[in-house]
Amino acid sequence: MSDFSPAISRFSDLANPTRFLALASRIIPWLAAVTALLFAIGLYLCFSTESDYQQGDTVRIMYIHVPSAWLSMMCYTVMSISAIGTLVWRHPLADVAAKAAAPLGAAFTLVALVTGSLWGKPMWGTYWVWDARLTSVFILFLMYLGLIALNRAIEDPSKGARVTAVLILVGFVNIPIIKFSVDWWNTLHQSESIIRLDGPTVDPEFLWPLFTMALAFTLLFFTLHIMAIRNEIWRRRIAAQRRLAARMASREEPA
Numbered sequence: 227m228s229d230f231s232p233a234i235s236r237f238s239d240l241a242n243p244t245r246f247l248a249l250a251s252r253i254i255p256w257l258a259a260v261t262a263l264l265f266a267i268g269l270y271l272c273f274s275t276e277s278d279y280q281q282g283d284t285v286r287i288m289y290i291h292v293p294s295a296w297l298s299m300m301c302y303t304v305m306s307i308s309a310i311g312t313l314v315w316r317h318p319l320a321d322v323a324a325k326a327a328a329p330l331g332a333a334f335t336l337v338a339l340v341t342g343s344l345w346g347k348p349m350w351g352t353y354w355v356w357d358a359r360l361t362s363v364f365i366l367f368l369m370y371l372g373l374i375a376l377n378r379a380i381e382d383p384s385k386g387a388r389v390t391a392v393l394i395l396v397g398f399v400n401i402p403i404i405k406f407s408v409d410w411w412n413t414l415h416q417s418e419s420i421i422r423l424d425g426p427t428v429d430p431e432f433l434w435p436l437f438t439m440a441l442a443f444t445l446l447f448f449t450l451h452i453m454a455i456r457n458e459i460w461r462r463r464i465a466a467q468r469r470l471a472a473r474m475a476s477r478e479e480p481a
Contacts, residue, residue, distance in 0.1 A: 243459045246319060250456045257449040264442035271435035284348050289435055291341035293443035294334045298366060299401050301331035301447065305373075306398045309391035319455065321387030322462075324394060325377050326454035330447060332370035339363060350414060358407035359415035362400055369397045383462065 272289045305327045311320030342360070343353040354360065373390060380386030408415050 243319065243463075247456055247459060250452050254449060254452055254456075257445060257452070261442055261445040261449050264438060264445060268435060268438035268442050271438055275431050275435055281349065284345060285432065287341050287345040288432070289439045291338060291345055292436060293440040294338040294341060295363070296440060297443055297447050298331060298335035298338050298363065299404060300444070301327050301334060302366065302370075302394075302398065302401055304451075305331065305394050306401075309394040312387050312391040313395075319459075321383070321391065322455050322458045323451070324387075324390065326458050327451055328370055328373045328377065330450055330454065332367060332374065334443075334447070335363065335367040335370060339367060355414050357413040357415055358411040359404065359413050362404045362407055366400055366404065369400065373397075 268289070272286055275286075277283050277285065305324045308320045308324035308327070311317040312324065339360075342363075346355075347353050373393065376390055376393070377386060380389065403410075407413060
């Protein structure tokens with residue numbers, strides 16, 4: 227247990243917003259630089275590969291669509307972990323992390339839906355079908371929008387954090403539905419072709435650019451997420467100072 231105590235202590239230190247802000251200011255430039263480098267490499271690989279013999283150049287949509295779809299689910303998983311941190315451990319920054327992740331999750335889900343529709347038209351002959359995979363992802367997008375609206379509707383941060391955390395955990399049931407929908411139901415969407423027990427079925431020529439773009443998208447999420455958490459901490463500090471100034475001003479007013 228003593229071997230893990232330094233790591234646990236460092237993790238606990240992040241509960242202090244001031245220490246988190248100091249850490250964020252150091253790592254954000256590095257994260258942004260590595261993200262930009264990976265995007266440059268990924269885009270070069272994407273456009274240097276040959277066209278697919280069946281899909282032609284439309285296969286390149288995969289390099290945007292698949293990472294966005296992965297991030298749409300990963301972002302909600304991060305929010306669910308944050309929700310547990312709010313309800314169980316009452317971590318001071320857990321609700322901040324969940325609130326900051328919601329708009330990012332909505333953006334990645336929207337990109338996945340739009341690029342999926344553009345990819346579906348030449349492959350399926352239609353932009354949209356109400357099959358299990360597409361419908362569950364669309365529901366995820368609506369869930370993100372609902373959580374964003376709820377966060378803005380509740381003015382009390384502590385009350386809003388608890389209510390939002392409960393709804394996030396309830397909505398997590400949709401994540402395994404999205405993941406396994408192509409296995410549970412007969413859908414137009416193709417089955418899993420990358421993360422498989424018997425190995426990926428995608429040709430390595432397309433797989434390496436896809437992995438590079440997926441890593442770039444993942445680092446982009448963490449960069450934007452840390453920046454959003456930092457902005458939310460500053461916003462709450464400013465709001466607290468304004469409330470304190472308003473109370474002091476009301477006390478100084480003559481009867």
